[in-house]
Amino acid sequence: MANLTRCNNSTDAYHWSNLVQLTSLRENNCLMVGLSLTDPNLRRLLDISARNIDRPRHYAFMRRLTIDTFAFSELDGNKNQLVSNVKGAEEFLNRHHKLNEEIMKELGVLIIWFTSFDEIPEILKKINI
Numbered sequence: 001m002a003n004l005t006r007c008n009n010s011t012d013a014y015h016w017s018n019l020v021q022l023t024s025l026r027e028n029n030c031l032m033v034g035l036s037l038t039d040p041n042l043r044r045l046l047d048i049s050a051r052n053i054d055r056p057r058h059y060a061f062m063r064r065l066t067i068d069t070f071a072f073s074e075l076d077g078n079k080n081q082l083v084s085n086v087k088g089a090e091e092f093l094n095r096h097h098k099l100n101e102e103i104m105k106e107l108g109v110l111i112i113w114f115t116s117f118d119e120i121p122e123i124l125k126k127i128n129i
Helices: 016-027 040-050 067-071 086-106 119-127
Strands: 058-063 072-075 078-081 109-114
């Protein structure tokens, strides 16, 4: 009986699905909606596709954390403070968002920030001018 091994897309750089994605990332501008962009295989492909480009050519919607959702919770109509140093939390969030922008920019991706999912259709309408 033949020894059959399973192919893992993330370890086989020449797997057809990786080649198709890499070709799309190199030849097109991509708009990513609903992705966390934390998948190591996707990040590797983005990194490869970003080599030898002058500026980012892809865009990703990412939800911006607000101080209200980060430092406070609402339970039964009462707003409870979860973080004692709100000013420090705001500085942390600013650094967090800036760091994400820099990391994504190195991968050839510009972030389109939103705070509410209701904003996405309006942003898409503006993009499709």
